[in-house]
Amino acid sequence: MAGGSGEDVRDGALCRVVAGTHAGKSGTVEDRKVSKTGALTITVRLADEDRIKTLAKNVLVEGR
Secondary structure, rough: OOOOOOOOOOOOEEEOOOOOOOOOOOEEEEEEEEOOOOOOEEEEOOOOOOOOEEEHHHHHEEOO
């Protein structure tokens, strides 16, 4: 079950994508934005320096 909420997902947090197109990838949160529809979107920087965009509800924050 995906569980990222706006409070959990902060810049610099380690996270793992558990749902959606990029499921199974993990990295560091870089950017948080609210879309026109009100969904919280984030940019995740992967270990190989690639970036992906996903919804905060599709990630779990690691290392709490």
